[in-house]
Structures are given as structure tokens and as C-alpha cells.
Amino acid sequence: MLLLGVRGVRRLQKPWPGHPGVKEGRANRATDFLYEDQLLAWQRQGKLHRLDLAFSRDQSHELYVQHRLLEEARELWAWLQHGAYFYVCGDAKHMAKDVHQTLIQIAGEQGGLAPAAAAEYVNVTLMKTQKRYLRDVYAPLRG
Numbered sequence: 001m002l003l004l005g006v007r008g009v010r011r012l013q014k015p016w017p018g019h020p021g022v023k024e025g026r027a028n029r030a031t032d033f034l035y036e037d038q039l040l041a042w043q044r045q046g047k048l049h050r051l052d053l054a055f056s057r058d059q060s061h062e063l064y065v066q067h068r069l070l071e072e073a074r075e076l077w078a079w080l081q082h083g084a085y086f087y088v089c090g091d092a093k094h095m096a097k098d099v100h101q102t103l104i105q106i107a108g109e110q111g112g113l114a115p116a117a118a119a120e121y122v123n124v125t126l127m128k129t130q131k132r133y134l135r136d137v138y139a140p141l142r143g
Helices: 006-011 036-044 065-071 073-081 092-111 115-129
Strands: 021-026 050-055 086-091 133-138
Touching (some): 086 092, 092 115
Parallel strands (some): 021 050
16 A cells, blocks of 8 residues: 555645645455545545555556556656655565665656756655655464
8 A cells, every 4th residue: 555555545645735645556446445444435525635555466467556646656756846745555575675676667767867966866865854644554464
């Protein structure tokens, strides 16, 4: 789950005035959409501007959160330039790592930054200096 993870949405930090958004990613909607009722209620109430879903196993091709981010790269970049907070919650080994690399890619492509400058923007400016890229990630349990 990501942008703006459920914990962030509970605080309702607005990424751009009046435009909070969530990108939710899980394997299957029917079994894994843990906060479905709450997220859909927030959307109906106008507390969420966007709710983009990525269920990796519900179609013939795998679809992940980073794919949704790339689809909306221009809007995400604009939100970040206007002070958006970016929260990532979930699996550190795969999802968070892939989302992190995608965010660097978006900074490069949408911001016109060289690869090193894009990485610096994400790793230093957003994460450390401005503290607007926050992660609540974990290592999955071994079976």
C-alpha cells in the first residue's frame, strides 16, 4: 500500500490542497483489500481525491503499484513540487524497493534530472531534508 498509506490518510495529510490520494496494491482484491470499506467511504465523502488500485493477480498480466505511479507520473511530480507527502507502507524487500526506484525514475523523467540528481532529490531532499517521503516497511515473514 502506498501514497498515502492508510496511516497517512488517517492523519489526512493533504498532498496538494484538497487532493489526498491513495494507491493501494495487493495480490487479489477479493481477499487482500483490507481497508476497502474505509477507503471507498473516504472517496465517497470527498476525503480522497484519488484511489488507484493495483491487484497483481487479478488479471492476466501482473500489475503493481509502481505501474500505477508511472501511469500518473506527471500528476505525482506536480504534487511533489507542491509539497505532497509520500508514504509507503508494506513489504520492504520488493514493493518498497521497487516503488523507491520508480520514484527516482519519475524525478528524472518528469523533473528533467540526471540520474544522480534524481536519486539525490528522492534520497536526500524528500527523505531526509524535507521529510516528506516516509516509509513504514517490514520484512515479510518466512513461511
